[in-house]
Amino acid sequence: MTVIIITYRIVVDYFKSFIVDIKMSLNLDHCIEKLQKCEILSETTVKEITDRMKEILINEANVQSIRAPVTVVGDVHGQFYDVLEIFKIGGKCPDTNYLFLGDYVDRGYHSVETITLLSCLKLRYPSRVTLLRGNHESRQITQVYGFYGECMRKYGNANVWKYFTEMFDYLPVAAIIEDNIYCVHGGLSPSAPSIDQIRVLDRFQEVPHEGPLADLMWSDPDPDRDGFVESQRGAGYTFGQDTVAKFLQINKMHHILRAHQMCMDGYQVLFKRTLSTIWSAPNYSYRCGNMASILEINESSEHYFNTYSAAPESLHNKPQQDTTKELPDYFL
Amino acid sequence: MAFKLLSGFLVENLPPKSEDMITVRNTDSLPKVFEILSKNNILSAPVLNERNNPIGLVDFVDIVCCVIQIINHTDLLGNDYYSFLEREDLFSHTYASYVTDLSEGNPFVPVIKGASLLEAITVMSKNKLHRVPIICNDTSPSETGPKIINLVTQSAILTFLAKHLDELGSWTDKSLAELGFAEKPVVTINSHKRALEAFQLMTEKRVTGIAVVDEKQQILANISARDLKELLNETRIFENLYLSVGEFISKVRQQDYKAVNPSICCTKDESLRKLMTRMAAAKIHRVYMVNNDRKLVGVVSLHDILEKLLDHINSGGGSN
Numbered sequence: 001m002t003v004i005i006i007t008y009r010i011v012v013d014y015f016k017s018f019i020v021d022i023k024m025s026l027n028l029d030h031c032i033e034k035l036q037k038c039e040i041l042s043e044t045t046v047k048e049i050t051d052r053m054k055e056i057l058i059n060e061a062n063v064q065s066i067r068a069p070v071t072v073v074g075d076v077h078g079q080f081y082d083v084l085e086i087f088k089i090g091g092k093c094p095d096t097n098y099l100f101l102g103d104y105v106d107r108g109y110h111s112v113e114t115i116t117l118l119s120c121l122k123l124r125y126p127s128r129v130t131l132l133r134g135n136h137e138s139r140q141i142t143q144v145y146g147f148y149g150e151c152m153r154k155y156g157n158a159n160v161w162k163y164f165t166e167m168f169d170y171l172p173v174a175a176i177i178e179d180n181i182y183c184v185h186g187g188l189s190p191s192a193p194s195i196d197q198i199r200v201l202d203r204f205q206e207v208p209h210e211g212p213l214a215d216l217m218w219s220d221p222d223p224d225r226d227g228f229v230e231s232q233r234g235a236g237y238t239f240g241q242d243t244v245a246k247f248l249q250i251n252k253m254h255h256i257l258r259a260h261q262m263c264m265d266g267y268q269v270l271f272k273r274t275l276s277t278i279w280s281a282p283n284y285s286y287r288c289g290n291m292a293s294i295l296e297i298n299e300s301s302e303h304y305f306n307t308y309s310a311a312p313e314s315l316h317n318k319p320q321q322d323t324t325k326e327l328p329d330y331f332l
Numbered sequence: 333m334a335f336k337l338l339s340g341f342l343v344e345n346l347p348p349k350s351e352d353m354i355t356v357r358n359t360d361s362l363p364k365v366f367e368i369l370s371k372n373n374i375l376s377a378p379v380l381n382e383r384n385n386p387i388g389l390v391d392f393v394d395i396v397c398c399v400i401q402i403i404n405h406t407d408l409l410g411n412d413y414y415s416f417l418e419r420e421d422l423f424s425h426t427y428a429s430y431v432t433d434l435s436e437g438n439p440f441v442p443v444i445k446g447a448s449l450l451e452a453i454t455v456m457s458k459n460k461l462h463r464v465p466i467i468c469n470d471t472s473p474s475e476t477g478p479k480i481i482n483l484v485t486q487s488a489i490l491t492f493l494a495k496h497l498d499e500l501g502s503w504t505d506k507s508l509a510e511l512g513f514a515e516k517p518v519v520t521i522n523s524h525k526r527a528l529e530a531f532q533l534m535t536e537k538r539v540t541g542i543a544v545v546d547e548k549q550q551i552l553a554n555i556s557a558r559d560l561k562e563l564l565n566e567t568r569i570f571e572n573l574y575l576s577v578g579e580f581i582s583k584v585r586q587q588d589y590k591a592v593n594p595s596i597c598c599t600k601d602e603s604l605r606k607l608m609t610r611m612a613a614a615k616i617h618r619v620y621m622v623n624n625d626r627k628l629v630g631v632v633s634l635h636d637i638l639e640k641l642l643d644h645i646n647s648g649g650g651s652n
Contacts, residue, residue: 107586135591143523143552143578144585144594209597218593230613234593262589285589 026052028124035117038080038110043159049119050163056126057170062203063195064130064175070097072183072295074259074267074278075134078108078146081313082282082292083117089308090294093121094128099175101259101278102134102185102217105164106145107285112154115164133171134185135217135235135260138207169204173216178301180254187258188239188247189215190228195251209235220261221275241271248274257295266293266307276303283310335645337499338450343443343466343484346452346492350466350482355380358387358429362398365390365428366569370561376463378440378480379432385477386465388432388440392557393540396531397435398426399569403528419570437538442467445481449492450645452484457638462486462540486617486634493641494612497605503644508607508621508632509600511640515630518620520545523552523578530555530577541618543595543628544577550626553581553594554618562587597622598632608637 026048031041041049071090076083090096104118105111122129135141142148142165151161174195175183182195192198192212201213208214218236222229226240244256256275261268263279270277282292293307344350356365356377369377369392376391402422433439441459443452445468452464464484497504503511519542521530534542534557541556555577562584563569572580585594598607598619611619611634621630 106591140552140595141591143546144582145591146582146586149579149582209593230609232613232615233591234596234610234614234616285586288589 026123028120031120032117032124035113035120036084038113040112040154041116043155046116046160047163049116049123050167052123053119053167054170056123057167057172058204060170060172061199062173062201063199064132064172065179066097066099066130066175066177066183068178068301069296069298070099070177072099072101072177072257072278072297074101074280074293075103075262076100076108076114077103077136077281077284078105078111078114078150079281079284079310079314080108080110080113080117081311082280083114084313085282085308085311086280086294089306090296094125097128099130099177099183100132101183101257102132102171103136103259104131104134105147106136106142108146108281109150111147111150112160119167130175131171132175132183132185133168133173133203133207133217135207137165137168137171139165140206165206169206171203173201173203173213174198176253177257177297180252180301181257181297182247182251182253182255183257184216185258186215186217186236186260187219187221187256188228188237188243189219190237190239190243191215193247193250195253218260221258221270221277223270244271244275262288262290263293264288264290266291267295267305278305282308283314286314334500334641335450337496338453338645339448341449341492343447343449343452343464344445344482346449346482346484346488348482348488353378353480353482355480356390356428358382358427358432360428362395362423362426362428362431365431366395366560369395370563373561375485375558375561376438376483378465378483379428380480383477384479386440386467386480387429389438389463389465389483390428390432391435391438391462392560393437393534394431394434395560396557397535398431399423399573400528400532400535401434402426403570403573423569435535435538437540438462440465442478442480443484444468449484449489453489453638454642456484456486456489457635457642460635487615489638490608490612490617490634494608497608500641501644504605504608505603507601507603508598511604513600513621513630513632513636513640515600515621518543518628518631520549520628521555521577522547523581524576526573527555527575527577527580528573530580531557531573543620543631544581545628549628551595551597551620551622551628552578553585554596554616554620555581556618559584595620597626599623600630604637604640607632 104115148161189212215236220238222238222240226242228237228239231237259278261277262284268277278295280292284290291307293305296304296306354372354377356379358379358381376389378386379388379390381387402419406418442465445466456464465480466482467478467480519537519539521542523544541554543551544553544555546552596619598621618633620628623629
């Protein structure tokens, strides 16, 4: 009996080594194809993807340099079918270069599919896709705003959540397009008036509660108040026109591009066209009824806000929401 | 300075305007009370009798108390569907008169119109109130008895103080540690426990909010009676209490489409001034104190701050 068990084990281990080898050569095209049908990948594949993402992201700077033409995308928040719309409107990857400003997960029903697809596209076309970190790319926020719950429901455990939140620590926090458009998820920080200060921060950590990293991901512009004022959100600041003018002058930039705030029209331009907010989640939380947009910047650095509304599938595809698991099964 | 500011400000001039004051009738059912508070985005309201005289205050903590009482009364051991119905029934047939200050944390201790803000703060601090009613006796010939004209809320006081920080004095620039805000044990609940247990714990420990923590004892969010407000659109309040604390918080917080930091914290080195500005900006009454490892070491509530403010004034510091 023992002999049989030992032989069985040897055979299983022999085959296991094959399986490990096969998985090591990750087939990204196959992954992308599967994801585009809104099918999630296995836990092991996700681990492989996030490990590889960390390997390439660790070599990216806090502030990534990007050349035009590029299409900039704001918050998508797990609205997977609307993300597919973006590729239909803005062009397929890698034909179009993309810069995403963060907030890939939470609130929408398909945060897992969304972040997995974007990670695969980044791995497949690393120089065509740039992913920045938003305030939702955080362990704390995802435990409250939906991503953690979705991972538990779709995988039965928190491993995938853990892999992605570890990967989030590696995402760069800002980008500069053609040396004159500064891109960040939230906004400015009173502790980092110079981009050079941002370049030397240690970004490889959970989003802190305060300090320049937190501010970059949480701050909002305020057309009615100058200076930096504590934010109603409980993190970051609101910043006025005077701070924007000063920032652009010190850093020799012409424009600030950011996301983080919902815009009913999909975008908003402020401060005499020196700051733009892009919002790419139409009908946000499946109830706000807003438009969304992506910003297309061409070779001559001209800006075009391409607006769109919710994808038809987004309206029909509300999955069965898991209500209390404690409910009795008298229904069955 | 602080003394002059607070003693010179009349309590009835504190926003919000009294014409907008929301009240509840003693004959209103509990679902109606719940609706009035939630729809108007307020935490509490005075309860009036047939002659429009105030008989007390009702707030979400009282509603929580009532909900816990109903659950204990219907003696739920398993998930008996009929008990859910029974409870909903009891809930619908309870009236404001019963729920008024059910938690005994909400006594009706008023100040008279014309009193100073300093007096209201003193009354609030001494009696550990969350709101102070302002009453007046000048009535029309048809109505008699005291009439309530407004409520002095913690939010209103906090907003006022934050706006006038410069006039409060430079002592607010000192750190929390220097000012004597001590570390103290915090009431916590693990995010995997039931939401019901969180509310039971609040009632038991007589606190209005507790910290939700993960396995590593790091803070995830604050859960308080005001989170019940978001369940207004739910047809069955009781079912949601059987969600885990984590799921409950998730559900409640996602009602607001603007993301906010779910766990606003401070360290003992932060200045009181900065803390008050942050609390007023985020409209919260309680901030958890953490150490460098993000572990909870204490909590600072508006009551604690008012106590320190009064200490400062009474020790003569308020006049410079």
